[in-house]
Amino acid sequence: MSTYEMGLADGCEERQPVVILLDTSASMGRPAESPRIDELNDALARWFDEVRSLSRLRSRVEVALITFDSRVRAYDARAESLVPVEGVASDRLFAPVDEVRPPRLTASGVTRLTEAVETALTLARERYRALQGQRVQVRRPFLWVLTDGAPSDAEGQPQDAAALAGTARRLRQGEEQGECIFQAVGVRGADLPLLHVLAPKSTLMLDSYDFGQILDLVFQSSDQLGAVQHADDAHRQVAERAARQKRMDELERKFR
Amino acid sequence: MAIRVVSGRGHQWLLTERIGSGSEGIVYAVDDPRALVAKLVPDPPDREAYRRRVERLVRQRREPRTVRLLSGSPTRLAWPMVPVRTVLGGGTDSIDGYVMRDMRLAYQPFTHLVSPAARRAFLPGATWATALAAAEALARLLAELHAGGYVVGDLKPDNLWVDTQGRVGLADVDSWQFTDGREVFPGRMRTPGYTAPERIGPVGAPPDSSSDDFVLAVLIHQLLMSGLHPFTGHPADGGDYLSLDDNLLQGRCRAVDRTSVVLPRSAPPADLLPRRLASLFGDAFGGTRPHAWLWAEELAVARAAERLTVCAVQKLHVYTIERPWCPWCDQAERGMDSYPGADSARGAP
Structure with a gap:
């Protein structure tokens, strides 16, 4: 029996699914001398290597990685390859956090952000229902999107607020029905007003963070989700954690 | 990175690496020959009140009730020793905190004893007797600090914090x-x-x-059940699982009502507890909470050498003489060995 059927670690722990949506569009290939995508790749490799020493996360968290550029793909951790989401069982796309060896991502194409978010919502909902059905003590899935750009349609044209409204509404519904928590993280160049349309109460601009710090924030706050009944409480907690972190980082920089 | 902090008397310390961050504060290693760490609290809700709080705690180190709590070795409490504030920034922008003993010298994180996976890695020699010792030490410490007028x-x-002998330490005294x-x-x-339960909720x-x-x-x-939280389990009525606190509020708890939750087959058996302790759990989660000192007394009885026995098959399987055969072997047969020992492949993650 694999750990997938057995459940994580010891089986009696709560399970926290985390879906991370990573922007791999062309803008992530900039600046040419030190592309952000390289920084992201290094941070992913380092973070998933170091997570093995974090016993609490190891025993609780399962991850699905989704990348979006002109296509939306998900990472099959067992096959170690990015695959189209269609036709793959959602259960297969979640892996225990310490069994993920992240892919080396490349940057190209446009930013199919809304399509990725819709995909993630479906994936998270299916996984949540499947685990409830198996009587696993699953918590609401946490969805995080990391982007440095602005959403575009299939032709690469920038989308406006009206084009995002449908996705934004489905996110709200998902949160209100207790199916998920959605957080948006913008890094250098991200279109903040549009992210606010998608996530009015849960958009963070973290351009002073490196990707490693962002991954820390993602997983630490996903793990600290309390008995909070409302998604807004979770969003507030995440924002407070990010603010505290930022203050300490600034302090440490001052003393450097 | 090297933050500098200063005490009221002008003594300066260099903080080196960040070693942990909690709900409010961040803990740094301190460059000092004594084993010290510093906790900084960037944004307390009321800065003045937080300063007073730390000052009072530092002063109370000299009071008899606190001296008693701090006696013994290794010291059980990471009591604030000196209030400090960051040097840069100044005025309202500086960050307050305090210097305390580095608990890592004598102890390991408590989760190393509680979580089965961490126990295998960090405390592979620990048995159920270690868990009983830690439980008694914790109950005794809490009873003593309640007697001193403190609430955690x-x-x-x-x-x-915990060590290989089951001694227990406690930090974050500034949140008491x-x-x-x-x-x-x-x-x-x-x-x-x-x-x-009465503390859960918006107010x-x-x-x-x-x-x-x-x-x-x-x-x-958790200590006695190999990490199992008492409110673990999927609702037996078929509803969705929401959280441990939800189970708590709905009265879903195996120790009180075995039919209220569904647990994985590999969970530690409910009947591994001595009857007296099982009954105390029923009281604690059913409404009439035993005091810390009562727990300490009953745990001392339960862990007496003549009340424990060692499994004939696996020497790390220690259990109460009240149970006719080994509960840990029962659990291992169902797929999870809580105390496998270093040489056993059973129960490996």
């Missing part, structure tokens, strides 16, 4: 609730899964020794 408020694994005779310094932190009750006693029972349950 935010009692949780992250604030606790206490009084200096004139002013009450309230405890307000809460942690999911480690909060008494939770303030902590008191009784809410501490509730969380003590949660922690003792």
